[in-house]
Every structure is written in C-alpha cells, then in structure tokens.
Amino acid sequence: MSKIGVFTCWCGENIARTVDVDEVAKRVAGFPGVVCSLNYKYMCSDPGQAMVREKIASEKLDGIVVASCSPHMHLKTFRKAAQTAGLNPYLVEMANIREQCSWVHHDKPSATAKAIDIIRLSVAKVRNDVPLRPIQVPVTRRALVIGGGVAGIQAALDIADAGHEVVMVEREPSIGGKMAGLSETFPTLDCSQCILTPRMVEVGQHPRIKLYSYSEVEAVDGFVGNFKIKIRQKARYVDVSKCTGCGDCWSVCPLKKNPSEFDYGMGMRPAIYIPFPQAVPARPVIDKKVCAKLIRNGCGLCEKKCKAGAIDFKDEDRVVEESVGCIVVATGYKLYNIAKEQPKASLAGYGEYGYGKYKDVIDSLQFERLISASGPTGGVFKRPSDGAIPKNVVFISCVGSRDNAKGMPYCSKICCMYTAKHTMLYKHKVHDGQAHVFYMDIRAGGKGYDEFVRRAIEQDGARYYRGRVSKITQENGKLIVRGADTLAGTPVEIEADLVVLASAMRPADGVEELAQKLNIGYDEFGFLMESHPKLRPVETNTGGVFIAGACQAPKDIPEAVAQASAAASKVQVMLAADELTREPEIAAINEQTCAACYTCLHTCPYHAIERAEVRTGRGVFIKNTARVNAGLCMGCGTCVSVCPSKSADLQGFSEQQIYAMVESLV
Amino acid sequence: MNIGYYPGCALHGSSNDYEQSLRACLGLLDVQLQEIKDWICCGATAAHSLNHKLSLALPARNLALAERDGHKQLFAPCPLCSMQLLKVQKAIAGNGARGELAQIVEADLRGDSQVLNLIQVFQNIGLDRLKAAVKIPQKEITAACYYGCLLTRPPDVTHFDDFEQPTSMEAVVAATGAKTVDWNYKTECCGAGMTMANEDTVLDLAHKILSNAAAHGANCIVVACPMCHVNLDMKQEAVNRRYGKKHGKKLGMVVYYLSDLVGLALGISAEQLGIDRHFVTKA
Amino acid sequence: MEQSLEDNVLPQGTPDSFLLGALAHTHLQDCYQCGKCTAGCPVAVRMDLAPNQLIRLLQLDDSETALRSSTIWECVSCQTCSARCPKSVDCAGVMDVLREASLAQHKAAKPQHAVVAFQKAFLDNIRRNGRLAELELIGLYKADVVWNTGRIGVLFKDAGLAPQLNKRKKLHLLPEKAKDRGVVERIFARCSARCSEPEKK
Structure with a gap:
C-alpha cells in the first residue's frame, strides 16, 4: 500500500488549541507512503467529509488515516465516506489525537510531537491493512423467551405481534409469574390479576406463540441468529391435548393438604392441581412427591374420574429441540428467606428475627396472598397461626436488602412502595387496625410514587418509624418487635399480631446455571449483566441474547414491562432480515499451520472455536484443525495470544499490523 | 485427661462455688484441671474499657504461662476471661502483635493453645459419653439455658455456636435427662460487671431475664458464667425487693452452673457441688 | 486486623472520626444510621445519647460531646450492637476507645x-x-x-x-x-x- 492520505482535524479548538495542526500536517506528509496530508477545522462536517471523498478519488488513495477523535465517535462516519468514494471501509484508520492527546496535555510542542507519533502508528497500521468484507450470518426468524412472568409475557407478545414466532418456556405449571399472585398494584391500586390475566390468555391463544409450561431450558447451542435450544418438558402426568380443564380431578383428589406454591405456603392445594383458577394453560399437573398413585401405586381416583382419559401416570420428562434466532431472558426474582440455611455461603439468615420459626412472621409475597381477594383466606385478612384478625401489624423494610452483614448490600428498590401499599390495603380491610412501618429511607422515585407513600401516612394512618428492628421474639402469642426510632433517638417496642418482612429481591433459583448455558454474565448476587449499564441496558455480551425484568436487577412492574418491550424491539431488529451483518474484525485460524492443540478452544470466552477437519477437494482427510465460528466470535483476541503455533490472528488487528505499529516508533 | 485451667479471679473469689462444682463434676468425668502457675487477672471489663493495650497484655501473660506449662488446651470457665484470651489469639494471629506482646509480658507467645469454654469442655468429653455416665436423669428439671453475652459474642472472636439462636448448652442439658425451654433472653445481657457500680441496670436486666425464664415455664436457669450467676442468683433477692410487688409474687429461680446440673446427673450431691452455697437454693 | 499495638494514639483535644475509627479498628463513616444498635441495646433507655446518635456525632467530628456523654459509661459491653450491625461497625469497640479517651482527657461525665x-x-x-x-x-x-x-x-x-x-x-x-x-x-x-x-x- 503506498498511496495514503492523512486528514488532520482541528476539532474546532479542541485539538488545535494544544496541537499545532499545520506542523502535524507538514511532518506527516513526509511519512513513507503518504501522498497527501491535509488539515481542516471540522473533518467530520459535510465539507470535511467531502474533502476526504474528493482526495480518495483524485489521488487514488488506497488507505486513509483520519487524525481526530476516538474511533467510538466517528470511525463509522469516515468508513462510510470512504465507501462512498469507492475505498474499502476497512482501509480507514483513526488516530485519536483528541482524547488521548490534546485533551490531556497542556504543553503545545510536546502535544504536537505526541500527535505526530500517534499518527505515525496509524500510518504504519494502514499500510498493512487489507480489505475486509462484513460477515453475513443467516437468521432463524423466531425468538425464545425464557420466563413467563410479566416481563416475559410483554416481550413475547410484542415480538409475536410484530409477526415473528415466539417459543416461551416457563418453569412453573402456569405463566403469570409473581405478578399473578399480587393483590393490587402501586401506585394506582388496580387489581393485579385483572390487568395481567388478559395478557396471559393472549399468550395462551396467540397463533405465533408456542408455550412450553412446566418446562425448563436444558441446553443452548449455536450462536446469534442460529440457536438450538433443548427444552425439558417435565412430566405433568396429564395429557394436555386431551385435558379439558374441567376440574373433576382436583376436586376428587383426597390429598388436599399440600402447601400451595402459588400461595407461598399460606394456602393448601391437592396433589393434582392448577396453581390458580386463571392459570394458563388451565391444565393441571400432578405433584409426584405427594401423589399416592405415583409413590405407592395407591389411590388413582383422578384417573377414574377423568372423562377425557387425560391422566397418564406413566408420563415421563421429554426433551424437545427448537431453533431460534434470538433469546430474551426474563427469569425474574424470588424473595430472600431469613432462614438459617442459605443457598449461598455469602448469605446469612436473620437469627435475630427467629430464622423463620414464628408462624406470624411472613414475607411480603405471603402478605399479598393473605390480603388478596382471590387468596387462600378468600379476602378476609387472617394471620397464619390461629386465623385471628391482626390488629397491630409491623412491616419491616430492608430485610436482607442494604444489609452487608447478610450479604446483600443492594437496595431492592420496590419494597418502600409495596410496603406503603400493604399498609393501605391492610387499613382498608381492618379499619381498627394499626400498621407500623420500620424503614431506613423511603425511596419513592417515580410518577405518583411519593404522593402514594404520603397518602399511606397522612390518610391511612400508617405509623412510620425511622430505624431497623433489632430483634423479634414471641411472648404470650404476641410478637415483640424491638426496633428504634432514630428521629426520636429512642428504642421502640411494639407488641404485634403479625410481622411482614419486606425481604430482599434475589434472582430466581437456577439463574446462574442458565446464564452459564447462555454464556452471559451475572454479578456476585446472581443478577444478569447488561452489556452496558446506560447505553446497552437490555443487551448482554453474547450476541442475540437479551434480558428483561427483575433477572437483571430489582425493579417494579412498569420498569420490567418497559425493559421487556425494549428487549423485544431489539429482537425485532435482528429478526427483520434473513441475514445478519457482523463486523469482520474477528479471529481467523490458519488451518494449514494449526496443530489442532485446541488451546484456543478451551480459552475462548465465547465458545467460538470449533473442532474441524481439513480435507481435499475429494474429501480425503488431511488433518484436524481449529476453526472460528464467525457467528460467535467477538474479536477479543484471546486465541491469538494463546496459540502456540501462531496460527490464530485477528482480522483488522493482525500481529503484522501491531508489530508494524510498534516498529514505527522504535 | 488433663487440661490447662485458668480460673480467673471470680472462681477464686466470691464465685468459688463454681470452681467447686467444676472440680467435682469434671473430676468424675476424668478431666483433671491443671491450674496454670501464677496466673494473673485478665483485666476484665475495666481493662478493655480503660486501657486497650492492657486488655491484651494481661490475658497474653496467662496464655504465655499456659503455653510454658505445655498446655495444648486452656479451659477458662469465665466467658469474659475466655473471650479476652481469644482476643489475644486473634491479635497475634499472623504475627500482628505477637512480638510486642511477648516483650510486654516477658514470655514467649505462640498462640497455638486451644481456649475452651465450659460447653466446649463437655463437647470434647462427648455428649454420648456424658449420657452414658448419667446415673440420675434430671427429669424434674426444666431449664432455661442462659448464654449471656460473651460465650457467643463477638462472633468473630468466639467463633462459637450461633450468636442469635445458640443451642449448644441445650444439648449438654438434654444429655442429663433434663428438659429445656425455648425462651427469649438466652443471649440478653445481665449487666455483668456493673453489679457494684450500676446496680439499677443489673437489677433491671436480671429481672427481665428471670421473669422471662419463668414465663416460658422454666424451673431453673443454667449458666456457664460466674458474673451471670452473681447477677441472677445473689442479686435475685434484690430483684424481688424491687420488682416483686409489681408482679405480685417473688421469683424463686434456682440458678445452676452447667457443671452443677451435669454433676447432679452423675450422682454427685448438691453439697459436693457447692449448690448449697448458692443464694437461691430452692424454687 | 490488628497490626501493632502502637499504631494509633489519640492526640490531645477532640479527635476526628477517622482517627477514632482507626483506634477501634472500624470505619465510622460506614454507619448509615439504621439504629439497629439502639434497638437492640439493653441499656439504651438509660443513655443520654442513643448509640446511633453517639456514632452520628463522631461522624460529624463532635467527639467532645461523645466523650462527655453518660452513654459510654452506661454501656455494659454486651457486644449486641457490634454483633448485629448490618455494616459491621464495631460500636462496642468504639465505646472502649471513647471511655479510654474520656478518662485520659478528664471528660468523664x-x-x-x-x-x-x-x-x-x-x-x-x-x-x-x-x-x-x-x-x-x-x-x-x-x-x-x-x-x-x-x-x-x-x-x-x-x-x-x-x-x-x-x-x-x-x-x-x-x-x-x-x-x-x-x-x-x-x-x-x-x-x-x-x-x-x-x-x-
């Protein structure tokens, strides 16, 4: 390459103030291979770009260097300009003399010298550039949504409504997630089920949504645009295609006293059950851990009663495979439990609150079921131990949350709001009752949120104490809550009939294993990692995998829904065409020299290296080799650094280019 | 089995009934207490309140003496003494303050002996062995096991049991055939060393502890600390004088050392154990 | 971690929160004033400053008031505050430092x-x-x-x-x-x- 143009930008005063751009242009003109060197006030402006295009054409340039800002800023701009002028866009290099030079130095002569050196590097690199072509990857125009809570439902419906097929996988027997169990929602107090169940039905009936309930993602293979998903359909012991959902089976089942998962143990369900009446699909499952037929070949009443012949005690898990182009992870959250035994060594229980030994100390989701019109108490607010109506209820915020000693230093974000809601719902049910709230700070940022909390205090009379609770004990059927009011500077002791813990939000069980299958990141608490906290909030570091809802961080319903729609729109962009274009700056392996040691395969963080064979045109085996999967490679260069035979290289950042750059300086 | 024994001032002072109980009980279980030679006071609350360095140096001297006597295990029946000894071990772990402390106390300091509280001594003997040795199961006893503060706290020093819901003492008591109650003041403070200087506090706290144990159906309290015993036993009369009227009745709560209860179960007489020297001797 | 016994010595006058924290091997600015120390303290009602208020004053570098408070002498060193502190502030250890300083500076209440x-x-x-x-x-x-x-x-x-x-x-x-x-x-x-x-x- 011998005809290189260098275009030095002033960036107004940004560069020109500290770098003598005339001097730079003059000196750079003398570099080997440089045939033209210009400077201009704003190279990214239309006249600036025109200058670049004009010179490419007139001087027949075969490589250009733009000395201006960071490539993050304008590499695309100048690549486009080059392409318009007929130059391969990958023959454009940028020399960053703004962020890495003019902005960080004061002394003009030395900044000028440094700018010249930075351009020297880029000229050395561009001399070794080769034309590259973007990679085209075929796309399976279907999406997988993992999790059927409100975020998953929103994402699935958005994608399906846009015309793409959606596969939804839900672990529980019904979709609906946590929201289906809530009573009313803040700050409007509208009924949670009333707004959610129509959306659930939409999912169930949507012609483009294929719902796998009571199923889990077993394995994920492939890459962006081309994922192969293995889904384990857990044995339901009910043939969903035959079942009419009439309910004869669960009415006849004699084993009715099993703690209901949907009611968080506040109510009971039979061994064959649907989690709640509005379940989607409205088809029961048999709990194999309690069913007498499955355990010891007893009972079998449901089978006898079922007119549709849908009961199948011989049912087994099935693994099915689906092909999709994109994945949305919306696995949601669970509440931290104060028990002594914790799922992770980094977490600790609340011995000071009794580790869960008091029946009338419940968590917020259990409270939701107890206060819910459709809950196990039929809308009458009774406490679990003896069914009495509690007259003094203590709500405790930040249980686990913001508690470093318990291993969760983060704020769970929604507890302030739902606790205020709880005090209102309680007061609306028990008019002569008193709600007490222990809080540390009230975090009510959001439309109508702070007003809502004030309403709980000012109109519904909730008594707020600013302080944590140190200990809960039980005396004569009363829960003794020992807290403090730091505003008054005194300890506070309350004899409560019920205590509700606003427990920390934690990621759903098994999310870390799922993240490993999907090759996406998660933080120390198990929340999934977004690609960029501000600019790529629903993307992950694996192409084609998006996240939505509380699996990423604690968030409320509106936020989860907004994020789900955002993820869905990202999916729609990807599924808009049959092919996906990817940047060509990825690794390539010289299959002739590759020794097939597969060190690269083991070190690649993106699982982008495959085992392959080199064969003759007639198919005669020559040798084994490693090969880069262009769909998966992210161009990180790990394989290049570990390859013992120097067979791996990074296109656009080849070893030759890097060495040329280094040599130009020494 | 011989173990090093650091009695501390209380057991050679007004809590000598505790030592009598320990020697009688542990002797029968073939544990001989070898008192470390020329031990000194650990400084107790006064030292850690008024002079941090002294609060490490005084117990460090005792630790060094125990090591010099070749004791791999050092039994300190007073939880404050044992916690202070453990604090020294923590301070010299990783050589932090080892050299300096050794100089101050004029003796080598390795910090490799194991400091034990009374519950741990029983655990080391083995609860099965204990059960097997029981001659008179203590069926009439319904005990409130009282841990107080320093058996379990600070948890990063004591590393013993669950500091909020401990159960280790219950396990020993259960081995004697006695019943235990779940109650709420297991780990609340009795006022400890404030007996003399701030009696109001001690009476208030002791009253709460005694009445909570009674309210939960206990007919005695079991302790493993001389200070707890002083505040709950010796001060019980004063508690009754102050609070008895309020409750319309006197509390008559026998306060046993853990070794008393085990001793009784092993068939040792109350006199041999020194139980007759307590202030409250029957309910 | 205790490095040496000599590492910090309180100067005359009113010490700032950083130094007091260093002496107690704890970090006073970690305290977010949740009041769990006060809530669990068996003698808080007898104190002129609740434990969390005492720590607050230290955060504001008002150790003078803390050194003259009754709180530090009412404290029974039961360690409940330190054991339960969600931020692992060693409140009981701070009491020890304050007592030592209060006595040395003749400020005991x-x-x-x-x-x-x-x-x-x-x-x-x-x-x-x-x-x-x-x-x-x-x-x-x-x-x-x-x-x-x-x-x-x-x-x-x-x-x-x-x-x-x-x-x-x-x-x-x-x-x-x-x-x-x-x-x-x-x-x-x-x-x-x-x-x-x-x-x-």
Whole structure:
C-alpha cells in the first residue's frame, strides 16, 4: 500500500488549541507512503467529509488515516465516506489525537510531537491493512423467551405481534409469574390479576406463540441468529391435548393438604392441581412427591374420574429441540428467606428475627396472598397461626436488602412502595387496625410514587418509624418487635399480631446455571449483566441474547414491562432480515499451520472455536484443525495470544499490523 | 485427661462455688484441671474499657504461662476471661502483635493453645459419653439455658455456636435427662460487671431475664458464667425487693452452673457441688 | 486486623472520626444510621445519647460531646450492637476507645463517677495484687465514691451481703495474690493508654 492520505482535524479548538495542526500536517506528509496530508477545522462536517471523498478519488488513495477523535465517535462516519468514494471501509484508520492527546496535555510542542507519533502508528497500521468484507450470518426468524412472568409475557407478545414466532418456556405449571399472585398494584391500586390475566390468555391463544409450561431450558447451542435450544418438558402426568380443564380431578383428589406454591405456603392445594383458577394453560399437573398413585401405586381416583382419559401416570420428562434466532431472558426474582440455611455461603439468615420459626412472621409475597381477594383466606385478612384478625401489624423494610452483614448490600428498590401499599390495603380491610412501618429511607422515585407513600401516612394512618428492628421474639402469642426510632433517638417496642418482612429481591433459583448455558454474565448476587449499564441496558455480551425484568436487577412492574418491550424491539431488529451483518474484525485460524492443540478452544470466552477437519477437494482427510465460528466470535483476541503455533490472528488487528505499529516508533 | 485451667479471679473469689462444682463434676468425668502457675487477672471489663493495650497484655501473660506449662488446651470457665484470651489469639494471629506482646509480658507467645469454654469442655468429653455416665436423669428439671453475652459474642472472636439462636448448652442439658425451654433472653445481657457500680441496670436486666425464664415455664436457669450467676442468683433477692410487688409474687429461680446440673446427673450431691452455697437454693 | 499495638494514639483535644475509627479498628463513616444498635441495646433507655446518635456525632467530628456523654459509661459491653450491625461497625469497640479517651482527657461525665471509679479501682487493684482482691476493691471504690460525690449511702449499700457471703464461704479476708507481682507492675508500666493525657501547663 503506498498511496495514503492523512486528514488532520482541528476539532474546532479542541485539538488545535494544544496541537499545532499545520506542523502535524507538514511532518506527516513526509511519512513513507503518504501522498497527501491535509488539515481542516471540522473533518467530520459535510465539507470535511467531502474533502476526504474528493482526495480518495483524485489521488487514488488506497488507505486513509483520519487524525481526530476516538474511533467510538466517528470511525463509522469516515468508513462510510470512504465507501462512498469507492475505498474499502476497512482501509480507514483513526488516530485519536483528541482524547488521548490534546485533551490531556497542556504543553503545545510536546502535544504536537505526541500527535505526530500517534499518527505515525496509524500510518504504519494502514499500510498493512487489507480489505475486509462484513460477515453475513443467516437468521432463524423466531425468538425464545425464557420466563413467563410479566416481563416475559410483554416481550413475547410484542415480538409475536410484530409477526415473528415466539417459543416461551416457563418453569412453573402456569405463566403469570409473581405478578399473578399480587393483590393490587402501586401506585394506582388496580387489581393485579385483572390487568395481567388478559395478557396471559393472549399468550395462551396467540397463533405465533408456542408455550412450553412446566418446562425448563436444558441446553443452548449455536450462536446469534442460529440457536438450538433443548427444552425439558417435565412430566405433568396429564395429557394436555386431551385435558379439558374441567376440574373433576382436583376436586376428587383426597390429598388436599399440600402447601400451595402459588400461595407461598399460606394456602393448601391437592396433589393434582392448577396453581390458580386463571392459570394458563388451565391444565393441571400432578405433584409426584405427594401423589399416592405415583409413590405407592395407591389411590388413582383422578384417573377414574377423568372423562377425557387425560391422566397418564406413566408420563415421563421429554426433551424437545427448537431453533431460534434470538433469546430474551426474563427469569425474574424470588424473595430472600431469613432462614438459617442459605443457598449461598455469602448469605446469612436473620437469627435475630427467629430464622423463620414464628408462624406470624411472613414475607411480603405471603402478605399479598393473605390480603388478596382471590387468596387462600378468600379476602378476609387472617394471620397464619390461629386465623385471628391482626390488629397491630409491623412491616419491616430492608430485610436482607442494604444489609452487608447478610450479604446483600443492594437496595431492592420496590419494597418502600409495596410496603406503603400493604399498609393501605391492610387499613382498608381492618379499619381498627394499626400498621407500623420500620424503614431506613423511603425511596419513592417515580410518577405518583411519593404522593402514594404520603397518602399511606397522612390518610391511612400508617405509623412510620425511622430505624431497623433489632430483634423479634414471641411472648404470650404476641410478637415483640424491638426496633428504634432514630428521629426520636429512642428504642421502640411494639407488641404485634403479625410481622411482614419486606425481604430482599434475589434472582430466581437456577439463574446462574442458565446464564452459564447462555454464556452471559451475572454479578456476585446472581443478577444478569447488561452489556452496558446506560447505553446497552437490555443487551448482554453474547450476541442475540437479551434480558428483561427483575433477572437483571430489582425493579417494579412498569420498569420490567418497559425493559421487556425494549428487549423485544431489539429482537425485532435482528429478526427483520434473513441475514445478519457482523463486523469482520474477528479471529481467523490458519488451518494449514494449526496443530489442532485446541488451546484456543478451551480459552475462548465465547465458545467460538470449533473442532474441524481439513480435507481435499475429494474429501480425503488431511488433518484436524481449529476453526472460528464467525457467528460467535467477538474479536477479543484471546486465541491469538494463546496459540502456540501462531496460527490464530485477528482480522483488522493482525500481529503484522501491531508489530508494524510498534516498529514505527522504535 | 488433663487440661490447662485458668480460673480467673471470680472462681477464686466470691464465685468459688463454681470452681467447686467444676472440680467435682469434671473430676468424675476424668478431666483433671491443671491450674496454670501464677496466673494473673485478665483485666476484665475495666481493662478493655480503660486501657486497650492492657486488655491484651494481661490475658497474653496467662496464655504465655499456659503455653510454658505445655498446655495444648486452656479451659477458662469465665466467658469474659475466655473471650479476652481469644482476643489475644486473634491479635497475634499472623504475627500482628505477637512480638510486642511477648516483650510486654516477658514470655514467649505462640498462640497455638486451644481456649475452651465450659460447653466446649463437655463437647470434647462427648455428649454420648456424658449420657452414658448419667446415673440420675434430671427429669424434674426444666431449664432455661442462659448464654449471656460473651460465650457467643463477638462472633468473630468466639467463633462459637450461633450468636442469635445458640443451642449448644441445650444439648449438654438434654444429655442429663433434663428438659429445656425455648425462651427469649438466652443471649440478653445481665449487666455483668456493673453489679457494684450500676446496680439499677443489673437489677433491671436480671429481672427481665428471670421473669422471662419463668414465663416460658422454666424451673431453673443454667449458666456457664460466674458474673451471670452473681447477677441472677445473689442479686435475685434484690430483684424481688424491687420488682416483686409489681408482679405480685417473688421469683424463686434456682440458678445452676452447667457443671452443677451435669454433676447432679452423675450422682454427685448438691453439697459436693457447692449448690448449697448458692443464694437461691430452692424454687 | 490488628497490626501493632502502637499504631494509633489519640492526640490531645477532640479527635476526628477517622482517627477514632482507626483506634477501634472500624470505619465510622460506614454507619448509615439504621439504629439497629439502639434497638437492640439493653441499656439504651438509660443513655443520654442513643448509640446511633453517639456514632452520628463522631461522624460529624463532635467527639467532645461523645466523650462527655453518660452513654459510654452506661454501656455494659454486651457486644449486641457490634454483633448485629448490618455494616459491621464495631460500636462496642468504639465505646472502649471513647471511655479510654474520656478518662485520659478528664471528660468523664460527673454523674457516672461511680462506674468510672469502679473501673479505675479495679485496675489499680490488679496492678497491686496481680489478682482481684474483692474486699479491698469494694473498700477503695466506696471510699472514692464518697470522697468525690459525697454519697455516704454508698458505704452501707450491700453491707447486708457480707455476712451472707461469709456464711457461704465466699468472703476472703486475706486475698489471693499473684506471686510474681513485679511482672504485673512492669506489664502495667509498659501499657500506657492509647489516649494521651492533656499536658499540664
């Protein structure tokens, strides 16, 4: 390459103030291979770009260097300009003399010298550039949504409504997630089920949504645009295609006293059950851990009663495979439990609150079921131990949350709001009752949120104490809550009939294993990692995998829904065409020299290296080799650094280019 | 089995009934207490309140003496003494303050002996062995096991049991055939060393502890600390004088050392154990 | 982690929160004022400053008020606050540092004289005997309280206990002493308090 143009930008005063751009242009003109060197006030402006295009054409340039800002800023701009002028866009290099030079130095002569050196590097690199072509990857125009809570439902419906097929996988027997169990929602107090169940039905009936309930993602293979998903359909012991959902089976089942998962143990369900009446699909499952037929070949009443012949005690898990182009992870959250035994060594229980030994100390989701019109108490607010109506209820915020000693230093974000809601719902049910709230700070940022909390205090009379609770004990059927009011500077002791813990939000069980299958990141608490906290909030570091809802961080319903729609729109962009274009700056392996040691395969963080064979045109085996999967490679260069035979290289950042750059300086 | 024994001032002072109980009980279980030679006071609350360095140096001297006597295990029946000894071990772990402390106390300091509280001594003997040795199961006893503060706290020093819901003492008591109650003041403070200087506090706290144990159906309290015993036993009369009227009745709560209860179960007489020297001797 | 015993010595005047925290091997700015210390403190109601308020004042560098508070002498060192603190602030350790400094700087709250006198008498007693001589301690402590507060009643308090103790063979007229009291004296001499006393002008 011998005809290189260098275009030095002033960036107004940004560069020109500290770098003598005339001097730079003059000196750079003398570099080997440089045939033209210009400077201009704003190279990214239309006249600036025109200058670049004009010179490419007139001087027949075969490589250009733009000395201006960071490539993050304008590499695309100048690549486009080059392409318009007929130059391969990958023959454009940028020399960053703004962020890495003019902005960080004061002394003009030395900044000028440094700018010249930075351009020297880029000229050395561009001399070794080769034309590259973007990679085209075929796309399976279907999406997988993992999790059927409100975020998953929103994402699935958005994608399906846009015309793409959606596969939804839900672990529980019904979709609906946590929201289906809530009573009313803040700050409007509208009924949670009333707004959610129509959306659930939409999912169930949507012609483009294929719902796998009571199923889990077993394995994920492939890459962006081309994922192969293995889904384990857990044995339901009910043939969903035959079942009419009439309910004869669960009415006849004699084993009715099993703690209901949907009611968080506040109510009971039979061994064959649907989690709640509005379940989607409205088809029961048999709990194999309690069913007498499955355990010891007893009972079998449901089978006898079922007119549709849908009961199948011989049912087994099935693994099915689906092909999709994109994945949305919306696995949601669970509440931290104060028990002594914790799922992770980094977490600790609340011995000071009794580790869960008091029946009338419940968590917020259990409270939701107890206060819910459709809950196990039929809308009458009774406490679990003896069914009495509690007259003094203590709500405790930040249980686990913001508690470093318990291993969760983060704020769970929604507890302030739902606790205020709880005090209102309680007061609306028990008019002569008193709600007490222990809080540390009230975090009510959001439309109508702070007003809502004030309403709980000012109109519904909730008594707020600013302080944590140190200990809960039980005396004569009363829960003794020992807290403090730091505003008054005194300890506070309350004899409560019920205590509700606003427990920390934690990621759903098994999310870390799922993240490993999907090759996406998660933080120390198990929340999934977004690609960029501000600019790529629903993307992950694996192409084609998006996240939505509380699996990423604690968030409320509106936020989860907004994020789900955002993820869905990202999916729609990807599924808009049959092919996906990817940047060509990825690794390539010289299959002739590759020794097939597969060190690269083991070190690649993106699982982008495959085992392959080199064969003759007639198919005669020559040798084994490693090969880069262009769909998966992210161009990180790990394989290049570990390859013992120097067979791996990074296109656009080849070893030759890097060495040329280094040599130009020494 | 011989173990090093650091009695501390209380057991050679007004809590000598505790030592009598320990020697009688542990002797029968073939544990001989070898008192470390020329031990000194650990400084107790006064030292850690008024002079941090002294609060490490005084117990460090005792630790060094125990090591010099070749004791791999050092039994300190007073939880404050044992916690202070453990604090020294923590301070010299990783050589932090080892050299300096050794100089101050004029003796080598390795910090490799194991400091034990009374519950741990029983655990080391083995609860099965204990059960097997029981001659008179203590069926009439319904005990409130009282841990107080320093058996379990600070948890990063004591590393013993669950500091909020401990159960280790219950396990020993259960081995004697006695019943235990779940109650709420297991780990609340009795006022400890404030007996003399701030009696109001001690009476208030002791009253709460005694009445909570009674309210939960206990007919005695079991302790493993001389200070707890002083505040709950010796001060019980004063508690009754102050609070008895309020409750319309006197509390008559026998306060046993853990070794008393085990001793009784092993068939040792109350006199041999020194139980007759307590202030409250029957309910 | 305790690096050395000499690492921090409180200067004269009012120490700032950073230094106090360093002395207690804890970080006072970590405290977010949740009040769990106050909530669980068995004697908080008796204190003029709740434990969280005490820490707050230190955060604001007002150690002067803290050093003169009754709180630090009401504290029974039960460690409940430190054990339960969600931010692992060693509140009980801070109390120790404050007591030490309060005494050194002659700022101990007057109404708390009995506690201060008792602790001082306790240490003096050990310095002399190596082991605690209970009767001597009680005698000197009571004398100090009477001398400094004029509360004669102290003399007769618990006087009835003596025969009771004697009956139970719990009273030792001749106290046990450590043999090597020289080493005790030398240990005391080597352990200057970490808080220096104000210089006399």
